[in-house]
Amino acid sequence: MEFFKIRRDIPFMRHALVFNAVSFITFLAAVFFLFSRGLHLSVEFTGGTLMEVSYSQPADLNQARERIAALGYSDVQVQNFGTARDVLIRMPAVKGVSSAQQSDKVLAALKEGDASAELRRTEFVGPQVGDELAADGLKALAFVVVGIMIYLAFRFEWKYAVAAIIANLHDVIIILGFFAFFQWEFSLPVLAAVLAVLGYSVNESVVIFDRIRENFRRYRKMETVEIIDNAITSTISRTIITHGCTQLMVLSMLLFGGATLHYFALALTIGILFGIYSSVFVAAAIAMWLGIRREDLIKPVKKEGDPDDPNAGAAV
Amino acid sequence: MNRYPVWKYAIILIALWVGSLYTLPNFFGEAPAVQVSAGKPAIKVDASVQAKVEEALKSAGLTASALTLEQGSLKARFDSTESQIKAKDAIQRALVPDPNEASYVVALNLLSRSPQWLSALNAAPMYLGLDLRGGVHFMLQVDMPAALTKKAESLAGDIRTSMREKNLRHGGISRNGQAIEIRFRDTSTLEAAKRLIQDQFADLQTTEAAEGSDFKLSATLKPEAGRRVQDQALKQNITTLHNRINELGVAEPVIQQQGLDRIVVQLPGVQDTAKAKDILGRTATLEIRMVDESSEARAAELSNGMVPFGTERYLERNGQAVVVKKQVILTGENLTDAQPGFDNQTQEAAVHLTLDAKGARIFRDITRDNVGKRMAILLFEKGKGEVVTAPVIRSEIGGGRVQISGRMTTVEANDVALLLRAGSLAAPMEIIEERTIGPSLGAENIAKGFNSVTWGFLAVAAFMCFYYMLFGVFSSVALAVNLLLLVAVLSMLQATLTLPGMAAMALVLGMAIDANVLINERVREELRNGVSPQAAIHAGYDRAWATILDSNVTTLIAGLALLAFGSGPVRGFAVVHCLGILTSMFSAVFFSRGLVNLWYGRQKKLKSVSIGTVWRAPGTALAKDE
Numbered sequence: 001m002e003f004f005k006i007r008r009d010i011p012f013m014r015h016a017l018v019f020n021a022v023s024f025i026t027f028l029a030a031v032f033f034l035f036s037r038g039l040h041l042s043v044e045f046t047g048g049t050l051m052e053v054s055y056s057q058p059a060d061l062n063q064a065r066e067r068i069a070a071l072g073y074s075d076v077q078v079q080n081f082g083t084a085r086d087v088l089i090r091m092p093a094v095k096g097v098s099s100a101q102q103s104d105k106v107l108a109a110l111k112e113g114d115a116s117a118e119l120r121r122t123e124f125v126g127p128q129v130g131d132e133l134a135a136d137g138l139k140a141l142a143f144v145v146v147g148i149m150i151y152l153a154f155r156f157e158w159k160y161a162v163a164a165i166i167a168n169l170h171d172v173i174i175i176l177g178f179f180a181f182f183q184w185e186f187s188l189p190v191l192a193a194v195l196a197v198l199g200y201s202v203n204e205s206v207v208i209f210d211r212i213r214e215n216f217r218r219y220r221k222m223e224t225v226e227i228i229d230n231a232i233t234s235t236i237s238r239t240i241i242t243h244g245c246t247q248l249m250v251l252s253m254l255l256f257g258g259a260t261l262h263y264f265a266l267a268l269t270i271g272i273l274f275g276i277y278s279s280v281f282v283a284a285a286i287a288m289w290l291g292i293r294r295e296d297l298i299k300p301v302k303k304e305g306d307p308d309d310p311n312a313g314a315a316v
Numbered sequence: 317m318n319r320y321p322v323w324k325y326a327i328i329l330i331a332l333w334v335g336s337l338y339t340l341p342n343f344f345g346e347a348p349a350v351q352v353s354a355g356k357p358a359i360k361v362d363a364s365v366q367a368k369v370e371e372a373l374k375s376a377g378l379t380a381s382a383l384t385l386e387q388g389s390l391k392a393r394f395d396s397t398e399s400q401i402k403a404k405d406a407i408q409r410a411l412v413p414d415p416n417e418a419s420y421v422v423a424l425n426l427l428s429r430s431p432q433w434l435s436a437l438n439a440a441p442m443y444l445g446l447d448l449r450g451g452v453h454f455m456l457q458v459d460m461p462a463a464l465t466k467k468a469e470s471l472a473g474d475i476r477t478s479m480r481e482k483n484l485r486h487g488g489i490s491r492n493g494q495a496i497e498i499r500f501r502d503t504s505t506l507e508a509a510k511r512l513i514q515d516q517f518a519d520l521q522t523t524e525a526a527e528g529s530d531f532k533l534s535a536t537l538k539p540e541a542g543r544r545v546q547d548q549a550l551k552q553n554i555t556t557l558h559n560r561i562n563e564l565g566v567a568e569p570v571i572q573q574q575g576l577d578r579i580v581v582q583l584p585g586v587q588d589t590a591k592a593k594d595i596l597g598r599t600a601t602l603e604i605r606m607v608d609e610s611s612e613a614r615a616a617e618l619s620n621g622m623v624p625f626g627t628e629r630y631l632e633r634n635g636q637a638v639v640v641k642k643q644v645i646l647t648g649e650n651l652t653d654a655q656p657g658f659d660n661q662t663q664e665a666a667v668h669l670t671l672d673a674k675g676a677r678i679f680r681d682i683t684r685d686n687v688g689k690r691m692a693i694l695l696f697e698k699g700k701g702e703v704v705t706a707p708v709i710r711s712e713i714g715g716g717r718v719q720i721s722g723r724m725t726t727v728e729a730n731d732v733a734l735l736l737r738a739g740s741l742a743a744p745m746e747i748i749e750e751r752t753i754g755p756s757l758g759a760e761n762i763a764k765g766f767n768s769v770t771w772g773f774l775a776v777a778a779f780m781c782f783y784y785m786l787f788g789v790f791s792s793v794a795l796a797v798n799l800l801l802l803v804a805v806l807s808m809l810q811a812t813l814t815l816p817g818m819a820a821m822a823l824v825l826g827m828a829i830d831a832n833v834l835i836n837e838r839v840r841e842e843l844r845n846g847v848s849p850q851a852a853i854h855a856g857y858d859r860a861w862a863t864i865l866d867s868n869v870t871t872l873i874a875g876l877a878l879l880a881f882g883s884g885p886v887r888g889f890a891v892v893h894c895l896g897i898l899t900s901m902f903s904a905v906f907f908s909r910g911l912v913n914l915w916y917g918r919q920k921k922l923k924s925v926s927i928g929t930v931w932r933a934p935g936t937a938l939a940k941d942e
Contacts, residue, residue: 002929044884052757103752120757126748129455133883140881147873155866189816192878192889196820199874200827203867207834210863238837241783242830245776249826252772253819258764261819268823 004237009229016285023282027170030177037180042187043090045134047127049102051089056116058084067109073102082259086120093127137191144195145169148202156209157297159290164205167283171201171274178270179263189264197271200246204239204279211235212284216294224292228284236280243276317854318917320910328910331801331902338804341430341441347381348400349427350407351567352420353389359419361390365411372410378403382432393427400424424585425567442806445814445888448762450755451584452592456553456745458577463549463743464494464542466672470652470716471517472496473673475535477715478516484509487530496520500531509533519544546576549743554579560596579745585755593747602648605640606682607690607706613639630694632703640692640703645682650675656729659721665729666721667705676716684712693720704732765818772822773799776829784836786926787912791832794908798828801899806892814888824896827871831904835860836927843930849922857909864905872897 012019043050053059064087065078073091081088094102103122110117125133145165152161175194179186211231219227250272254265352369354361366385369392373380378399380392392407394400404422411420426449428441446453472491475498479486486509487499500506506524510533513520519541525532537545554571557579561569570582586592607613608627616623617637623629627639653670671679682691692706707720720732753761777795780788802821806813839856847855875897878890916922 002931005931118754119752120754122750122752124747124750126457126746128457129749136881136883140877143877143881144874147877148870151869151873188882188885189819189889192816192820192882192886195874195878196823196871196889196893199871202870202874203827203830206866206870207863210866214859234841235837238833241837242833245779245829245833246823246826248775248779249768249772249822252775253768253822256764256767256771257819258760260761260815261764261768264816264819 002237003240006233006236009226009233010236011229012232012281013225013228013285013288016281016288019281020285023170023278026174026177030174030180033177033180034173037183039176039180039186040183041134042185043123043130044125044188045130045186046092047125047130048090048092050091050121050123051103051106051119052081052086052121053089053107053110053117054086054120055114055118056085059087060114061087063113064089064110067113068106071105071109073106086259093124133188140191140195141172141198144198148199152202152206152209156213157292159292159296160205160209160287163283163287163290164202164209166286167205167278168198168201168275170282171271171278172198174274175267175270179267184263184266187263189261190267193264193267194271197268197275201271201275201279204243204275205283207235207238208232208279208284209287212287212292213297216297220294224288224294228288232280232284239276239280243272247272318850318913320913320917324906325910325914328907331907332797335797335801335804337434337437338439338807339800341428341434341439342803342807344429344431344441346426346441347393347395347429348397349391349393349425350400350404351389351391351423351425352407352411353423354420361385361388361420365420366390368410369407372406373403376402376406378406382427384435391425391427393429421562421566423567426585440807440810442803442813443810444758444762445812445817446582446584446751446758447753447815447885448758448765448813449584450753450758451582452586452753453583453749453751454581454593454596454747455574455749456557456579456581456596457748458546458550458553458579459744459746460546460549460577461494463545464537465491466652466743467537467545468494468496470670470672471520471535471537473671473676473716475513475517476673477676478512479509482508482512484512492534494536496535498533498535499527500533503531506531506533550577550579553743553745557581557596578748593750596747602651602704603644603694603696603701604646604679605642605644605692605694606686607692608639608641609689628701630692630701630703632706638692638703638706640694640706645691646671646675646678650678654733656726656733659719662721664721665724665726666719667724667729667733669718669720671716671718673716676714679716679718680712680714683709687711761815765815765821769799769818769822769825773825776826780829780832783928785928786915787836787839788928790908790911790915791829791836791904793911794832794903795825795829797907798896798900798903799825801903802892802896805895805899811891811895812888813892814885816885816889817892820889820892821896824893824900828896828900828904830867831860831864831900832908834863835905835908839925840927840930843925843927844932849925850916853912853916853925857905857912861905864901868897868901 053064059080061078061080065076068076068078068089068091073094075092077088077090079088080086089106091102091106103119103124107117107119149161149165152164172194175197176186178184179190184190208231211234212227215222215227215231219230222230247269250265250268253261254269257265352361352365363385366383369390370383373392378394380403381395382391382393384391384393392403394403401424404424408422411422428435430439430441468491472489475496476489479489479498484505485501486505487501489496489498491497498509500509510522510524513522513533513535517535519537520535521538522533522535525534550573554573557571558569561571561581561583566583566586568584570580570584572580574580581596583592608624610624612624613627615621616627616629617639620637623639626643627641629637629639632638650672651669652672653668655668657666657668658664659666686709688709690706690708693704694701695704696702705720724732773795777792780791780795782788784791799821802824835856838860839852842852842855843849872894875890875894878886879894882890916925
């Protein structure tokens with residue numbers, strides 16, 4: 001079986017400007033939503049208490065809200081979680097009241113309303129921990145960006161490193177933009193997903209760059225643009241199949257992983273889809289504009305008679 | 317060209333064998349068990365305890381399917397939860413007759429059902445995190461400034477005493493924050509005091525300043541001494557927590573330091589979170605009172621009769637009653653330290669107490685007025701008092717250094733010191749993070765994680781076999797091996813598996829297939845270019861390798877960042893993610909190549925390879941389709 005019966009190299013780079021404009025606009029939209037709506041951060045980052053309570057029959061949210069409000073806690077969110085019988089309650093941290101007291105009181109109040117209320121999970125995070133987590137998240141992001149850039153600059157050249165990082169950071173921003181737009185909950189696992197996607201979609205760019213380097217060696221008379229087109233065309237089937245497979249896994253998580261893994265899987269899905277787009281259409285184009293050349297990658301003396309390359313010196 | 321030397325196959329076989337061996341325990345599941353461990357530091361769980369437990373089980377008509385004694389804890393495995401609970405009650409009755417005097421912790425636990433020979437190889441199932449088995453997680457922050465202030469307070473008292481001994485006149489000693497300030501009228505006394513502090517208080521550093529007509533010497537803790545105080549405070553709090561948690565009867569509590577001033581407590585399987593929180597947050601109080609030595613009180617002590625007005629009866633730890641006055645002389649707040657040791661003269665075992673300045677003053681006055689009488693040190697926990705010790709006052713005790721000795725063994729001295737210390741926390745603690753997962757949710761999370769991995773794996777494997785035919789089968793087998801190795805490594809390292817960890821497992825499988833897709837596509841491409849099948853396989857693997865390496869390194873960088881900066885759920889994700897990438901390099905490249913070599917490598921005149929359609933653009937085609 002073969003999905004990709006491509007006769008000729010697809011001239012991706014001819015439309016590079018359009019692709020980059022599309023990316024740029026999506027990027028701006030994502031940044032806009034990030035600033036205008038902000039992320040809906042989970043309790044882990046903001047500090048506060050989270051309770052998951054399950055009932056034996058569909059829960060009456062309004063009643064639960066009233067009961068909690070009667071306790072004098074403000075800014076409490078009550079919503080269904082996964083099923084109609086599970087309820088998620090989020091409360092900001094209250095000064096002077098320990099988390100233990102807070103969750104015990106709330107549970108007691110809920111049990112008064114419906115004796116079947118059962119505490120499934122509580123999570124309390126003090127405000128100082130939340131700040132640290134946010135700081136650690138940013139540090140991790142910086143570490144990934146710098147680490148990948150150094151590696152790529154070392155393996156390829158700085159232009160490739162810059163192109164790959166720009167393309168993939170734009171993925172990250174777009175994922176965050178989605179989370180801001182839909183006000184999905186941004187939790188620690190989502191952060192992990194975002195960083196994993198960053199590493200993963202750099203893969204894509206690496207595969208294409210690898211091919212570009214190989215083409216530079218192989219096809220000595222080709223123009224840079226043709227080289228890039230050829231590299232993308234010959235790797236596109238692998239790109240789509242790999243991402244398809246990863247997406248199958250993520251889909252399985254989305255279907256079977258339940259509410260806990262929902263946003264994690266969602267972040268991965270967006271990341272994978274935009275990862276394809278940015279690697280195929282954006283990274284190479286940026287590299288092209290940064291002016292990659294054959295001489296940057298191929299040190300003439302060393303690579304001239306590469307014995308491993310059966311096609312060395314062959315021209316097409 | 318597509319042949320592996322024997323040693324490469326040997327590596328593959330060894331890896332598979334070791335992998336299977338260590339993955340095996342995960343399939344046996346877990347059986348209900350009862351775990352007995354020591355409730356006090358002085359008590360050992362040994363063969364005699366095992367004999368007692370065996371006897372208790374026999375008399376209750378129960379048989380344990382396995383009884384193991386290792387690392388100071390005795391574990392008895394049972395076939396059903398019913399007999400587990402019965403056994404727990406029986407053992408509890410036999411070992412801990414008095415619930416207030418818990419020398420042993422008898423707890424319910426789950427034990428791996430894997431056979432003895434596997435356990436002997438240290439092959440254990442993966443260690444499940446709290447979100448998979450249910451339980452409570454707390455992170456406590458120790459209030460270090462409070463510990464330092466307390467230390468400064470006690471040092472201020474010590475300085476006051478030493479200066480009096482040396483007849484150095486000062487114009488007042490006070491504690492200002494964490495600094496001790498001493499005022500002087502003239503510089504010569506200041507100099508003398510400074511020398512005194514340098515000689516006797518190595519932990520302090522001094523600075524002097526003129527203040528109006530007075531001179532001021534301010535002493536602060538040296539940074540390294542400050543660190544030591546903080547370290548001790550943390551250790552003491554951990555000890556206290558250990559003692560308290562022992563009461564809860566938790567099989568495998570985790571109590572560990574995190575960072576400089578934090579303690580993480582994890583109690584797997586605990587469902588009564590309210591009680592757990594209550595016990596962790598409990599403040600035990602220590603009180604020193606006078607023993608009532610009137611004849612009525614004596615009579616009440618012996619006869620369990622009415623106690624005189626204004627007194628109360630408490631029991632000593634050996635069960636003897638002591639009638640003490642209600643008036644409290646000192647509380648634990650004034651006690652800064654308690655250490656076991658020996659009497660200087662008699663070499664008897666003793667406990668050395670250190671009181672702060674206020675405590676020392678009160679203690680001196682009380683002891684001066686009550687020589688020959690008994691005083692009692694009481695510990696109140698859960699609103700219930702107990703006499704730790706009730707020594708006779710032999711002489712006036714000044715300076716805040718108290719020694720309790722007589723009629724004590726070294727073990728008892730240790731115990732008393734621990735009780736006195738552990739009774740109070742060195743510094744207040746605050747819960748800054750708390751996570752409770754109900755047991756049903758844990759089981760559901762396991763099912764969810766398991767289903768995600770299984771269905772995802774099946775979908776990917778089905779697609780690969782369908783799209784790449786035999787090469788797809790090889791890839792799928794390689795992917796299965798990857799999973800096997802990953803589970804084996806996680807079991808071997810006993811790394812904690814969490815739900816995000818299971819998600820990482822699914823994700824890493826989805827990513828690991830990338831390497832095989834790269835290889836297969838490359839082989840197809842070579843075939844498309846008209847290269848002979850054997851050469852195509854060779855070139856496919858060779859050329860794909862550089863790309864696979866590059867792409868895995870970038871993924872690994874992200875994984876390491878998560879490992880370095882992540883906490884909690886993120887760390888669980890990162891561990892599995894990083895390990896998965898490493899095992900995938902072995903399985904996807906080295907192992908799958910082995911399979912291919914084994915299948916195709918020996919055929920000299922290989923005509924076709926089963927790798928799905930090798931499509932050629934019409935016109936350029938060599939007119940042959942596999």
